[in-house]
Amino acid sequence: QSVLTQPPSVSAASGQKVTISCSGSSSNIGNNYVCWYQQFPGTAPKLLIYDNNKRPSGIPDRFSGSKSGTSATLVITGLQTGDEADYYCGTWDSSLSGVVFGGGTKLTVL
């Protein structure tokens, strides 16, 4: 059971928009920065979003992040088949004194 809650799977058609939610509490998302990672099968995760809504160099602006209260959201627009992957949210948890991750969301592009 992960500290952060994500939907196990989401799907949307190519070219459309998809949102992935990440729900937590005041001890984690509510008072700390959120990151998002993209992971393809058999490869290491890749940082997509940091500090709630910032993109590392090289990440397309089709990927955006936001945070409101104790929830965070990853939005992917202009979906491509190459976006099919697992997506994880992560943040610091002040009560646990450690980094916590969501259980991951598998994105399927129809």
Add this chain to the structure above:
Amino acid sequence: QLQLQESGSGLVKPSQTLSLTCVVSGGSISSGGYSGSWIRQPPGKGLEWIGYIYHSGNTYYNPSLKSRVTISVDRSKNQFSLNLRSVTAADTAVYYCANRSGFDAFDVWGQGTMVTVSS
């Protein structure tokens, strides 16, 4: 740019110690702002943070693993290491080393190494 590479035993017997090393290239562990981290992923499951070590040498561990984990750094070799004691089958996972940047963002990852705990 910064690159990380894990190495170590891929098979560990139950009750023994899992030992992995992460070699850092393209940057110095001794530089300010660097934090070496370990994260693992059991087969078919999600990510679990193990801990990290600041360039200062201070360490932070996952409370659920703290009693069994040690992360250390060897600045002369530009590498950091993970020791996980008294392993069980539940410790079977792909182990990643990563650089922690800013507010707990893992911005550079190693390719990962699979460790199986089995007799």
